[in-house]
Amino acid sequence: MTVTIGTRTLGDAHPTYVIAEIGLNHNGSVEIAKELIDVAAAAGADAVKFQKRTPEISTPEHMRDVPRETPWGTMTYLEYRYRVEFGRDEYLEIGAHAAERGVDWFASPWDEPSVAFLEDLDVVAHKVASASLTDDGLLAALRETGKPIILSTGMSTMEQIDRAVDLLGTENLVLLHATSTYPMPAEEANLRMIPTLKDRFAGVPVGYSGHERGLAISFAAVALGAAAVERHITLDRGMWGSDHAASIEPTELAALVAGIRDIEPALGDGIKRVFPGELAPMAKLRRVGAGAAV
Known part of the structure; x- marks a missing residue:
């Protein structure tokens, strides 16, 4: 089974779909968002993702009035959320820039009105954040769109994943193994969940969403069969914001x-075979021919 997002096809025997997660690392700035799109395009990523x-x-509710220190002064957490949220005009500008640079763009909607907002912009796919995996209303709204859905599975039990897959259906679904620790220590990566998910949901492309430092674990995920790899990106890990420390910088993305x-x-x-490049060394080095007693 394959899933098509934009002009790319995800699944076995197809190139790994690389998603550069911008998330909120734009810090409310369209210009920073466009710079990050440029970084993703220059590195050869297939898509950029927002929230x-x-x-x-x-x-x-319990977070709304919590004070938050920000570059714009002290404000409540709810005020901060409004401050970094893009509206329609900003996303039209961002989407046009992504199209110019040849990368797909989509987002993780965190509530049902956000699904309608993104549908109005005709995104090529939707992403379900791990935190939203148990939000039945959101999942139902996403299924109604008929668009490809990428589901992250961090902070979830197998029973919760089963229920989410039942609600979404397996057609046009991509699963991402994830561990929602920021940054994630290697001992929590549990990469063998990639083949586990592939076996459990036969035919559904399975990828990896990583929050670790470095690249080795993401490379190992590809070796284990990940159909997609998602990593947070930033212009500089030293920038203000909650996700920058668990993100990779431009040279790392490349x-x-x-x-x-x-x-x-x-x-x-x-399939084991003798490759053309082995023929000369075989003729030079092998003393006993094929079929001889060992």
Whole structure:
């Protein structure tokens, strides 16, 4: 089974779909968002992803009045959420820039009005954040769109994942194994969940959403069969904001994409053969021919 997002196809025997997660790392600035799109395009990523919220709906009640120190002064957490949220005009500008740079763009809606907002902009797909995996109303609204859905599975039990997949259906679904620790220590990566999910949901493309420092774990995910890899990106990990520390910088994103493109042909097909490049060394070095007693 394959899933098509924009002009790219996800699934076995297709290139790994690389998603550069901008999220809120634009810090409310369209110019920073466009710079990050440029970074993703220059690195060869396939897509950029944002987050879309209706703050008065998606902000937990107990968090709304919590003070937050920001570059714009002290404000409540709810005020901060409004401050970094893009509206229609900003997303039209961002979407046009992504199209110019040849990368897909979509977002994680955190509430049902945000689904309608993104549908009005005709995004190519929707992403479900791990925190939203148990939001039945949101999942139902997303299924109604008929668009491809990418579902992250962090902070979730297998029973919760089963229920979410039942609600969404397996057609046009991509699962991402994830561990929602920021940043994530290696011992929490549990990458063997990638083949576990592939076995459990046969035919559904399974990828990896990483929050670790460095690139090695993401490379290992590709070697284990990840159909997509998502990583947070930033212009500088030292920037203000909650996700920058668990993000990769422009040179790392370029190295990530280049490494993935090297790994893909190296995986082969699992059928043992003698390759053309081995013939000369075999003639030079093998003393006993095929079929001889060992």
